[in-house]
Amino acid sequence: MVKDIETTKQPEEEPVLSEWQKRNQEFLKKKAEEKAEQEEVDKRLRELKRSQVLGDVIEKEPKTKLSKYSRKSKKQADQKKKAKSKKIKKVRKKDPHRNRFVSVLSLATIVFLLSMFMVSPLSKSKEIMVSGQQATDLDTIIQDSGIKAQDYVTQVFWRRDQIAKKIVKANPWLESAKIRFHLPNRFTILVKEYDIIAYRQQNASYQPILSNGVIIDQATQTLPDAFLSVHLDKAKDVSRFIKAKQSLKQSIQANIQSVSREDSKSTTDLVKLTMYDGNTVLVPLSKMAERLPYYPQVARHMLTPGIIDMEVGIYIATEEETSSEDSQEDKENAESDSETGDETSQAGDQSQTDLNQQQQGQSQETPVIAQ
Numbered sequence: 216m217v218k219d220i221e222t223t224k225q226p227e228e229e230p231v232l233s234e235w236q237k238r239n240q241e242f243l244k245k246k247a248e249e250k251a252e253q254e255e256v257d258k259r260l261r262e263l264k265r266s267q268v269l270g271d272v273i274e275k276e277p278k279t280k281l282s283k284y285s286r287k288s289k290k291q292a293d294q295k296k297k298a299k300s301k302k303i304k305k306v307r308k309k310d311p312h313r314n315r316f317v318s319v320l321s322l323a324t325i326v327f328l329l330s331m332f333m334v335s336p337l338s339k340s341k342e343i344m345v346s347g348q349q350a351t352d353l354d355t356i357i358q359d360s361g362i363k364a365q366d367y368v369t370q371v372f373w374r375r376d377q378i379a380k381k382i383v384k385a386n387p388w389l390e391s392a393k394i395r396f397h398l399p400n401r402f403t404i405l406v407k408e409y410d411i412i413a414y415r416q417q418n419a420s421y422q423p424i425l426s427n428g429v430i431i432d433q434a435t436q437t438l439p440d441a442f443l444s445v446h447l448d449k450a451k452d453v454s455r456f457i458k459a460k461q462s463l464k465q466s467i468q469a470n471i472q473s474v475s476r477e478d479s480k481s482t483t484d485l486v487k488l489t490m491y492d493g494n495t496v497l498v499p500l501s502k503m504a505e506r507l508p509y510y511p512q513v514a515r516h517m518l519t520p521g522i523i524d525m526e527v528g529i530y531i532a533t534e535e536e537t538s539s540e541d542s543q544e545d546k547e548n549a550e551s552d553s554e555t556g557d558e559t560s561q562a563g564d565q566s567q568t569d570l571n572q573q574q575q576g577q578s579q580e581t582p583v584i585a586q
Contacts, residue, residue, distance in 0.1 A: 333367070333369075337399075337400070338367050338368060338369070339364065339365060339366065339367055339368070340368070340400055341362070341364075341366070341368055341371065341400050341401075341402060342400060342401040342402070343357055343360075343362060343401075343402050343404065344401065344402070344403045344404070345357065345403075345404045345406065346403055346404070346405050346406070347405050347406040347407055347408070348406050348408065349408060350388055350408055350411070350423075351386060351388045351389065351406070351408065355386065356382060356386065356389075356404060356406060357404075359381065359382045359385035359386055360378050360381065360382050360404065361378065361381060362378065362402075368400050371402060372396055375394035375396065375402070376394075378394060379392040379393055379394050379404075380392075382404065382406070387425070387429050387431060388408050388409060388425070388431070389406050389407065389408055389409075390407045390408060390409050390427075391406070391407045392404060392405065392406045392407070393405045409425035409426045409427055409429070410425065410426045411423045411424065411425060411426075412424060412425070412426050412443065412457065412460075413442065413443040413444070413445050413457065414435065414438065414442050414443070414444060414445065415430055415444075415445045415446075415447070415453060416444055416445070416446055417434075420434035420435075421434065421435055421438060421444075422434060422435070423435055424445060424453060424457065426457070426461070427457075428453060428454035428455075428457040428458060429454075430450055430453060443471055443472065443473065443474070444472070444473040444474075445473070445474055446473065446474065446475035446476070447474065447475070447476060447486075448476075452476075452484070452500065455500055455501075456474060456486070456500060456503070458504075459500065459503040459504040459507075460503075462504045463504065463507055463508065464508070466511070467507060467508070467510060467511065469491075470490050470491050470492060470510075471488055471489075471490060471491075472489045472490060472491050473488070473489045474486055474487070474488050474489075475487050475489075477497055479526065481526070481527075482499050482526055484499050484500040484501055485497060485498070485499055485500075485526060486498060486499070486500050486503070488507075490510075492514065492520070493520030494514060494517065494520050494521060494522070494523055495521075495522045495523070496510065496522075496523045496525060497522065497523070497524045497525060497526055498525040498526065499525075499526060502525070506525045506529065507525070509525075509529060510523065513529060513531065516531070517531060
């Protein structure tokens with residue numbers, strides 16, 4: 216029976232795996248292999264670490280033996296350094312009262328020396344010098360400063376700006392002044408004077424006129440070869456003329472030889488300018504700075520010297536025309552003064568006047584328009 220049963224049993228067949236199951240089995244095999252490899256790597260690392268630790272211990276053993284001697288030497292060196300630092304600290308320590316004593320003593324010494332200087336004659340001994348003056352006198356400037364022999368050097372030093380202003384105010388020649396101090400007791404007064412740009416004629420003498428328009432009430436002894444002569448009576452007119460002249464070009468200023476008042480019924484401030492090139496200019500003083508800049512343009516059109524009338528507009532008249540006009544006026548005055556005369560002489564005078572009138576009609580003034 217047993218044999219029959221065994222014979223009747225059929226061999227078991229292997230189960231059929233799906234694709235997913237096959238992949239899962241492969242994945243598990245790979246995972247097991249990686250795990251085994253990782254365990255081997257960890258073992259090797261542990262062995263390497265153990266070998267390194269053992270090697271470090273072997274190397275440190277002789278150092279530990281030498282460190283005992285080095286510690287002793289270091290302790291001794293530290294003790295020596297501490298002893299030296301204590302000595303240095305003891306030397307550097309100073310008494311604070313000593314510092315106060317030195318400061319008080321130095322201050323007292325300075326005060327003592329200053330007091331001795333103030334008591335001594337040196338405190339009032341001064342040397343005063345003046346530099347930059349030409350027309351003014353040195354003694355006059357020192358006198359205007361107000362510095363006295365009994366004044367202290369320190370007093371003059373602290374008041375030097377006020378003294379400089381006082382000098383300029385007292386002297387009309389001076390434009391500015393400065394005072395400089397040089398040790399031990401020397402003062403230098405640096406002055407700057409106004410320039411002389413003209414001379415005013417008073418009778419037979421000439422008074423200098425400065426660049427600021429101030430007339431110096433002092434007759435000058437020497438005159439330059441070429442200078443501007445001013446014949447204006449009022450100081451206000453002189454100041455106005457100088458101010459207008461300073462606004463002109465340098466070439467026009469250098470060409471003016473003299474200035475004087477000119478009578479006019481319509482213009483009260485009419486002046487006559489005599490130029491070095493031979494021309495004469497009539498211009499109001501109030502319009503001089505406005506009209507005289509056209510002078511070079513007008514003078515170019517003149518063939519002979521003449522008169523340029525700038526009273527109302529700008530006109531040119533030659534000297535021949537002006538002389539004929541003057542002779543005509545003189546003859547008319549002579550005729551008006553004569554009460555009686557012969558008929559023949561009257562006829563001759565009449566013909567002469569007609570001839571002069573014809574000349575005057577032919578020589579009329581020519582207007583010039585300045586561009």
